[in-house]
Amino acid sequence: MKIDSMVFVRLRDDVIKQYTLENDNGMSLSFLTFGARVSRMRLPNQAGDNPNLTLGYITFQDYINEPGLFGATVGPVFGEQGNLPANSGRTGWQNWNWQAETRQDEAHVQIRLTLALGDGMDGQPGSRRIEVLHTLDNDNHWTIDWHVETDTAIPCRPLINLPLVLTGDPAQTVMTQKLFLDGERVALPADRPLISDATTARLIGKHWAATLSTDALGLTITTFPEVGPTNCFNGILGQPHVAVGIRPTNGNFMMTPDRPFDRQTVLTLHALH
Numbered sequence: 001m002k003i004d005s006m007v008f009v010r011l012r013d014d015v016i017k018q019y020t021l022e023n024d025n026g027m028s029l030s031f032l033t034f035g036a037r038v039s040r041m042r043l044p045n046q047a048g049d050n051p052n053l054t055l056g057y058i059t060f061q062d063y064i065n066e067p068g069l070f071g072a073t074v075g076p077v078f079g080e081q082g083n084l085p086a087n088s089g090r091t092g093w094q095n096w097n098w099q100a101e102t103r104q105d106e107a108h109v110q111i112r113l114t115l116a117l118g119d120g121m122d123g124q125p126g127s128r129r130i131e132v133l134h135t136l137d138n139d140n141h142w143t144i145d146w147h148v149e150t151d152t153a154i155p156c157r158p159l160i161n162l163p164l165v166l167t168g169d170p171a172q173t174v175m176t177q178k179l180f181l182d183g184e185r186v187a188l189p190a191d192r193p194l195i196s197d198a199t200t201a202r203l204i205g206k207h208w209a210a211t212l213s214t215d216a217l218g219l220t221i222t223t224f225p226e227v228g229p230t231n232c233f234n235g236i237l238g239q240p241h242v243a244v245g246i247r248p249t250n251g252n253f254m255m256t257p258d259r260p261f262d263r264q265t266v267l268t269l270h271a272l273h
Contacts, residue, residue: 071160098115141266147262163243196219212265223240
C-alpha cells in the first residue's frame with residue numbers, strides 16, 4: 001500500500017495538491033485539495049486495462065470552467081433548497097482549497113480532508129468545520145466518513161458528486177448496466193433521478209462492478225442526463241448517460257451545535273474480466 005502526492009497547480013496565494021491512495025491490488029483513488037475532489041478511481045482488470053472509472057479533468061482550468069462539479073465535495077447544500085443558491089453557490093465547499101493529512105498502516109491508507117470556515121464564509125450564518133475521511137483497504141473497500149460541526153443552526157445536505165464510469169470510457173453509454181437496490185433489480189433512470197429507500201446498491205458493467213452501502217435515509221440514482229457537448233473529458237465530448245451516480249439521500253437535515261452531520265458510505269470496486 002502506498003500514498004503519493006504532487007503539486008497539481010500553483011496559484012498566486014495557494015497551492016492545490018493531488019494525493020493518491022493505492023492498495024496492494026492496484027486500486028487507487030486520487031483526490032484534489034480543491035473542493036476535496038475525487039479526480040481518479042482505478043482498478044486494473046484481468047486484461048490489464050486500468051482506465052479512470054470516474055469523470056475527471058486534466059487541468060485546474062477545466063475544473064473551474066466545465067459544468068458538472070464532478071467529484072466535488074459540495075455543501076452545505078447540494079442541489080436546490082428554498083432560496084439558497086444552487087449547490088450553495090460560489091461560496092460552497094467545492095470552491096475552497098481544503099487541508100489534507102494522510103496516514104498509512106499495514107491494513108489501510110487514508111486521507112483526511114478538512115475545511116474550517118469562519119462566520120458566513122460558505123454563505124450561511126455561523127462557522128463550520130468540515131471533515132471527510134477517506135479510507136482504502138486491501139479488500140477494495142473505500143470508506144467515506146463525514147463529520148461536520150456548526151455553531152449556528154443551518155440546513156445541511158452535502159454530497160460528494162461521484163460519477164461511476166464502469167465502462168472505463170466516457171464515450172460509452174451506461175444504460176445496459178445492471179443495477180440492484182437492496183438485492184432487487186431495477187432499471188437505470190434515463191431522465192429524472194430515481195429516489196429509493198434502499199441503503200445498498202450493486203452496479204454491474206461488463207468489466208467492472210461496484211457495491212455501495214450507506215447509513216443515510218436511502219439512495220438517489222442518476223445517469224447524468226445533463227452531461228452534453230459543453231463537457232469535454234480528455235478530448236472526448238460529453239453526452240448523456242455515460243456515468244451512474246449512486247448518491248446517499250441526506251434529506252432536509254437541520255444541523256445545530258448539538259447535532260453535527262455524520263455519515264458513512266462504503267463503496268467497493270470489483271474487476272470482473
